[in-house]
Amino acid sequence: MERVVEQLPREEPQFAQEVWRRHWSNLISFPEPANIDVVREFYANARSYSDEPQPFTSYVRGRPVDFDANTINSFFNTQWPGGNSQCHYSDALRTDFAGIDYEEVERTLCLPRGHFHRNRQGQPLHIKRSFLTPLSKYWVAFIHANISPCSHMSDLNVSRALLLFFILQGQPINVGNIIAHEINDCAHTALSNTPLGHPSLITHLCEIAGVDTSMPPFEKPRKTIDRSYYLQYCLSDEEGQNIPAPPPPRRHRRNRPDSPAQPEEEGPQNTFNMADLNAKLEALHRMGLAHADMMRQVYASSHPGFMTSEEYAARVAWPGDQTSTDGGAGTSSGAQAMEEDQSEEEDEEEEQSEEEEEEEDTESDS
Known part of the structure; x- marks a missing residue:
């Protein structure tokens, strides 16, 4: 479920400035209660079974509901000026992030010595949330809630890390196109227990298409991402934290034989006990x-x-x-x-x- 996100002009002015520059004010404030039955019907009819390009259209109560990039950008008032061209993030996603300087991504998103966790081939997998800067953590909370839903908050995968990297680099982002593909991928997933993403946005799109969304049940937006969230989840674990360097490869070492034990020196015998014993016998x-x-x-x-x-x-x-006599044998x-x-x-x-x-x-x- 989406969340309202406050701009925090005092704590993180860079976040507020970037939201204003990109005209994302509606994107951080739109969430309202979602109609659960409408959302389920939307996803059930959004799946396409043909080999033709996806039309990004679903049907709810007999009415067509568009969820393409232009429709979503129009709702958020975030028009994409590039026309049919792809943004930097979409191009990188299409080429499987070829040519990306991941060390530059680490320097932009992470605290000193923060880094990607990599596999044995050296390919990046994810970044631990504790390695991110407070600003990056706040952006990640916003991205996970309203752009690319994710319930796993302990780390940041490669695709979302690069999305945040392009945002912080000031690159143009077609947010409507990203959200449209997120909804389409969720509709075509093979997993039956996958959470249905963007329920509040879908309820708004159905209402715009003329679908009656006033009948319950409803699901309320999650708790607002605000200053309290920032202080508790973005700053609390940063004080005094020392991020360890990536561990070096282990080397096989032979066990060294144990050195021979040194013989213990015999000290002087304790004559006090013998003298005491003789005195008692006497x-x-x-x-x-x-x-x-x-x-x-x-x-x-x-x-x-x-x-x-x-x-x-x-x-x-x-x-x-x-x-004695006789050699000691006498009487x-x-x-x-x-x-x-x-x-x-x-x-x-x-x-x-x-x-x-x-x-x-x-x-x-x-």
Whole structure:
């Protein structure tokens, strides 16, 4: 649906001046509610099934409705002074834009470092909307609404970019011819879900042809493109924006082998933990000696052969401090004393048993 577009003489005086110079005041202010049934009937009858040149004529409620370039230019009061000649844009479109300097187009439409997105063959495809200048964005909104309808607003394709380029370059534009071909292409599209373009203009043309367009349903024009739109959609994403340069072609690089890991230097061992552990073990050893000394004092009086403190200390001395014989396999003096006591007791028992045997022999002889 078309939209009313304000001129913004303060924010974008170049837009207002160009609209005035081209006599496009009606083109930015004409949209009114469109009759949906009339528009559908117009497009249904605008399709031609013959091989002859398109007459740019449709039929609505039995009445012929012309939509050729002259009829549209007359409605907008934008007469084309070139007669049957084509404008620069139409010539470029007919030759598939041969000989166009796309770098010049980028410099005219885009911010510094803005550029076309290209395919692998280097052919331009579209320009991202964020790459455009605020003035170009405002023109694009007007073109998409009232000249070349498009619902995809995130970028600008090549044909619409060149249309804007010729407008900003001051080249003459046959706007009636462009809109007539847009309507004709929409009528002959093979897609059933394609939005019907220029509904407000078609309603006006049908009304001029004598068709009753007063019966609903109606579709109102979309929201006006005004200063609020300019501030929100044309300036908001420009502050501080840094457009990246086109990425260079990637080069294949071999993976470098990982460098061998450097051996870690062995630092000095932590001797504090070992010293602390030895001190604790020595404390436990001293505690054991103290307990043994207490036991010795308790039982020494009733057990004459009990080891003395010195003998016990030698017996359970700290490893490495024991006094040993026979290459380290001998026993301590305390152990030897205990063995001697045991041997003396055995000798006494043997002597006693011998005396008893002698007494028995004497009694038997008597």
